Amino acid sequence: TAVRMSMKQQSRNSHPYWASMQADIEAHIKQFITIKEPLVVFEPMHHLIINAPKTTLPALCVAACELVGGERHEAISAASALLIMEAATYTHEHLPLTDRPKPEFGMNHVYGPNVELLTGDGIVPFGFELLARSDGGENSERILRVMVEISRAVGSRGVIEAQYRKAMGSRSDGEEMCHVEEIRRVVEKYEGGLHSCGAVCGGVLGGGSEEEIEKLRKIGSYVGMIQGMVQRGFSGSKEVDEARNLAIKELEFFKDKEVDAIKTFLNV
Amino acid sequence: TAVRMSMKQQSRNSHPYWASMQADIEAHIKQFITIKEPLVVFEPMHHLIINAPKTTLPALCVAACELVGGERHEAISAASALLIMEAATYTHEHLPLTDRPKPEFGMNHVYGPNVELLTGDGIVPFGFELLARSDGGENSERILRVMVEISRAVGSRGVIEAQYRKAMGSRSDGEEMCHVEEIRRVVEKYEGGLHSCGAVCGGVLGGGSEEEIEKLRKIGSYVGMIQGMVQRGFSGSKEVDEARNLAIKELEFFKDKEVDAIKTFLNV
Numbered sequence: 001t002a003v004r005m006s007m008k009q010q011s012r013n014s015h016p017y018w019a020s021m022q023a024d025i026e027a028h029i030k031q032f033i034t035i036k037e038p039l040v041v042f043e044p045m046h047h048l049i050i051n052a053p054k055t056t057l058p059a060l061c062v063a064a065c066e067l068v069g070g071e072r073h074e075a076i077s078a079a080s081a082l083l084i085m086e087a088a089t090y091t092h093e094h095l096p097l098t099d100r101p102k103p104e105f106g107m108n109h110v111y112g113p114n115v116e117l118l119t120g121d122g123i124v125p126f127g128f129e130l131l132a133r134s135d136g137g138e139n140s141e142r143i144l145r146v147m148v149e150i151s152r153a154v155g156s157r158g159v160i161e162a163q164y165r166k167a168m169g170s171r172s173d174g175e176e177m178c179h180v181e182e183i184r185r186v187v188e189k190y191e192g193g194l195h196s197c198g199a200v201c202g203g204v205l206g207g208g209s210e211e212e213i214e215k216l217r218k219i220g221s222y223v224g225m226i227q228g229m230v231q232r233g234f235s236g237s238k239e240v241d242e243a244r245n246l247a248i249k250e251l252e253f254f255k256d257k258e259v260d261a262i263k264t265f266l267n268v
Numbered sequence: 269t270a271v272r273m274s275m276k277q278q279s280r281n282s283h284p285y286w287a288s289m290q291a292d293i294e295a296h297i298k299q300f301i302t303i304k305e306p307l308v309v310f311e312p313m314h315h316l317i318i319n320a321p322k323t324t325l326p327a328l329c330v331a332a333c334e335l336v337g338g339e340r341h342e343a344i345s346a347a348s349a350l351l352i353m354e355a356a357t358y359t360h361e362h363l364p365l366t367d368r369p370k371p372e373f374g375m376n377h378v379y380g381p382n383v384e385l386l387t388g389d390g391i392v393p394f395g396f397e398l399l400a401r402s403d404g405g406e407n408s409e410r411i412l413r414v415m416v417e418i419s420r421a422v423g424s425r426g427v428i429e430a431q432y433r434k435a436m437g438s439r440s441d442g443e444e445m446c447h448v449e450e451i452r453r454v455v456e457k458y459e460g461g462l463h464s465c466g467a468v469c470g471g472v473l474g475g476g477s478e479e480e481i482e483k484l485r486k487i488g489s490y491v492g493m494i495q496g497m498v499q500r501g502f503s504g505s506k507e508v509d510e511a512r513n514l515a516i517k518e519l520e521f522f523k524d525k526e527v528d529a530i531k532t533f534l535n536v
Contacts, residue, residue: 041429121356132419141408147400155390155393156390
């Protein structure tokens with residue numbers, strides 16, 4: 001079945017647990033991006049980070065950290081970096097390029113394309129900087145490991161590959177004619193890859209064992225599949241059901257732990 | 269005096285010392301960026317990194333490392349990351365956006381704007397990944413420090429700010445009407461900031477003292493001023509002379525060391 005969907009960002013249902021974490025993460029970011037000179041640079045950067053659509057990714061990172069016995073503050077910088085990377089991606093996805101379909105209806109651009117391009121480019125190093133600076137000196141190996149994970153997830157085998165696929169599947173009128181299977185493949189790479197990374201980062205920073213971290217990699221991927229498909233209007237689909245069942249199976253590994261927070265991401 | 273200059277990339281004079289380092293750095297990068305699946309992503313990435321205009325920045329990083337007694341291999345990943353970041357910047361600077369001046373004459377785009385945008389976005393995390401993975405386990409604090417330096421130099425207080433200034437100074441016919449003073453300010457932020465960062469990274473990775481690193485920060489900034497002004501056709505200007513004299517003064521601090529390599533960057 002072909003499904004006609006709009007590119008327009010859909011709002012997500014929010015869970016109180018995510019909202020509380022999102023608030024913590026945003027407060028953490030705001031400490032680092034005070035609006036300072038040069039205003040012409042920092043004002044759009046602040047705006048584009050804070051106004052990017054919220055996703056479950058940063059909260060999942062913190063939840064994974066807590067699941068393996070870590071504390072929230074240990075994952076907050078990685079969660080912030082993930083939120084920042086998503087904001088940069090979102091900004092560049094909506095740039096009006098000369099070879100792109102017409103801007104989608106309802107998309108409100110506060111800044112010109114040139115400023116949005118530059119700001120997106122400035123946001124990514126800011127995310128890496130925030131993460132690199134989060135080390136007090138005793139944790140640097142874990143942070144480097146997290147950096148490799150994030151670089152890969154937002155890079156050429158992750159988000160960028162998913163964007164290529166999406167760009168190649170999009171039509172010139174700004175809408176997409178997609179098969180569920182094509183959507184599933186994009187979601188697997190995109191939200192799947194990012195959430196997998198988010199869960200791994202939380203596990204690494206929370207001091208999880210290698211076995212726990214590999215379980216989290218799978219669970220994160222399923223969470224991304226669920227959230228990505230739900231966001232695209234496929235909440236009752238078999239893809240979502242399958243991902244949820246697989247995630248629940250992997251979660252059995254953590255049966256002695258507090259799994260309620262992670263379960264909220266499975267929409268159960 | 270107003271100077272009319274073309275944006276077209278000018279070729280730089282090359283020095284045998286730089287050419288030898290450049291070859292080492294490119295060989296190092298090629299180990300990491302083999303052309304692999306997905307080809308649609310890696311092929312343009314490979315092309316855009318390898319074909320970006322060469323600058324003195326990566327070689328300066330290695331020279332600074334050697335100046336403080338480090339070995340070339342200790343700085344090679346940071347030098348590679350710097351080359352990669354410059355390639356990403358160059359790619360995005362030449363994107364045909366709807367609000368940009370017409371593409372400059374003679375600029376040969378192998379890929380469409382969408383692919384160049386995505387590839388540029390993919391190149392930056394690749395640079396951070398290459399750097400994060402370069403640690404064998406004993407050097408992670410130095411690498412995190414270098415990451416903070418690079419993030420800042422390529423981010424909102426460095427290259428991005430310089431690009432804003434440049435964008436605001438450019439005219440709609442794709443050429444620039446600039447005063448030397450305006451050019452000097454852009455070069456100070458842009459090439460000055462990058463070379464300052466490159467020299468610091470080399471100093472940190474080569475195990476330099478804090479005093480040596482701060483001297484290198486200044487020297488790098490002067491090198492960037494010289495190279496940036498020379499590249500823009502101001503090789504005999506008083507700005508270049510001043511920067512060279514200041515650099516030579518700072519270099520006296522290293523009078524017991526082997527300073528010939530660093531001197532090649534002063535065009536003396």
